[in-house]
Amino acid sequence: QVQLVEAGGGLVQPGGSLRLSCTASGSIPSNNVMGWYRQAPGKEREFVARIGWSSGNTVYADSVKGRFTISRDNAKNTVYLQMGSLQPEDTAVYYCNLIYYTRIGTEEYWGQGTQVTVSS
DSSP states (O other): OOEEEEEOOEEEOTTOOEEEEEEEESSOOSSOEEEEEEEOTTSOOEEEEEEETTTOOEEEOTTTTTTEEEEEETTTTEEEEEEOSOOGGGOEEEEEEEEEEOSSOEEEEEOOOEEEEEOO
8 A cells, every 4th residue: 555644834924935745655666656736725626746756857837837846855755845935825735646557557646635824
């Protein structure tokens, strides 16, 4: 069973920064993709960023380009989301996501979510 454990959420002032982390455990192929999603009250869950574990290729949502950076540490089996220039509209529950493909189909896992609140 794959497990994703997140940390780093909290309260931050507008213009501030936070770093989220997500550590994966279990049997996970190296050809996986890990990413971050967020869900604000009254809104659908939306994509934020993702990274290919083997390739290092990254993709960002337009709303966070230039402000957020996704990265990974293979030795620690951890993915990070460095968030800068935070604004109130970034307030949401942030979820870590893992996807990989097998000969049978797709495996997908989610973290428990961590609250990020941007407010004065």
